[in-house]
Amino acid sequence: MSYQIAIDGPAGAGKSTIAKIVAKKKEYIYVDTGAMYRAMAIHMLRNNIDPEDEDAVSNEAKNADISFGYVEGSQHVYLNGEDVTAYLRTEETGNMASTVSKYAYVRSRLVAIQQDFASKNNVVMDGRDIGTVVLSDADVKVYLTASSAVRAKRRYDELIAKGESADIEKIEADIIDRDRQDMTREVSPLKKADDAVEIDSSYMTIEEVSEAILALCR
Numbered sequence: 058m059s060y061q062i063a064i065d066g067p068a069g070a071g072k073s074t075i076a077k078i079v080a081k082k083k084e085y086i087y088v089d090t091g092a093m094y095r096a097m098a099i100h101m102l103r104n105n106i107d108p109e110d111e112d113a114v115s116n117e118a119k120n121a122d123i124s125f126g127y128v129e130g131s132q133h134v135y136l137n138g139e140d141v142t143a144y145l146r147t148e149e150t151g152n153m154a155s156t157v158s159k160y161a162y163v164r165s166r167l168v169a170i171q172q173d174f175a176s177k178n179n180v181v182m183d184g185r186d187i188g189t190v191v192l193s194d195a196d197v198k199v200y201l202t203a204s205s206a207v208r209a210k211r212r213y214d215e216l217i218a219k220g221e222s223a224d225i226e227k228i229e230a231d232i233i234d235r236d237r238q239d240m241t242r243e244v245s246p247l248k249k250a251d252d253a254v255e256i257d258s259s260y261m262t263i264e265e266v267s268e269a270i271l272a273l274c275r
């Protein structure tokens with residue numbers, strides 16, 4: 058049996074940073090499921106699909122073959138054979154991903170890929186529905202949160218460090234909007250699994266959070 062660590066939580070709580078550290082320590086594979094929804098979003102953007110039209114999105118999703126692999130230890134995502142990893146992390150793609158991920162057909166396609174991979178590999182998988190749906194029997198489940206103000210500040214600092222300009226109030230408003238969309242959708246909304254351990258990272262360091270998760274594994 059593979060060992061499965063599930064990390065869910067809202068956008069910007071630090072899931073990927075923490076999941077990568079835990080995966081490295083345990084020598085497990087880090088799986089970023091948001092990247093797959095983002096690849097699906099890119100497909101919809103390229104084909105000018107109205108994201109609010111569920112039939113149109115579901116039909117077009119049939120033409121999106123999404124897969125992932127690892128290049129020097131980091132995850133790459135492929136859309137119909139093309140490596141789209143470099144295009145995943147824009148605001149436009151994130152917002153589109155949040156919208157198209159509410160549809161059952163889109164979710165069922167990507168969940169199947171995630172479950173298949175996790176049945177064959179030891180994983181640290183992060184997303185929104187990992188502990189509740191994808192890996193409902195995971196060995197360790199974590200619900201990682203932080204206040205919207207702290208998450209906005211982290212994102213703001215990241216952008217400033219990259220030399221970009223940023224408006225912290227707009228960032229926080231977008232975060233709150235994305236939380237609402239991810240938490241209120243009908244299919245697999247973001248919520249803490251009953252048996253998940255909640256960690257509020259607002260006033261914790263990255264080391265403290267990863268250590269807390271490694272302690273849960275022990």
Ligand code: DC
Nearest residue numbers: 090091092094154155158184185186
């Ligand atoms: O984690 P992220 O920001 O890359 O995710 C982008 C969007 O994809 C997120 O707003 C909701 C959706 N998502 C999801 O519905 N289920 C997942 N397991 C991961 C992401």
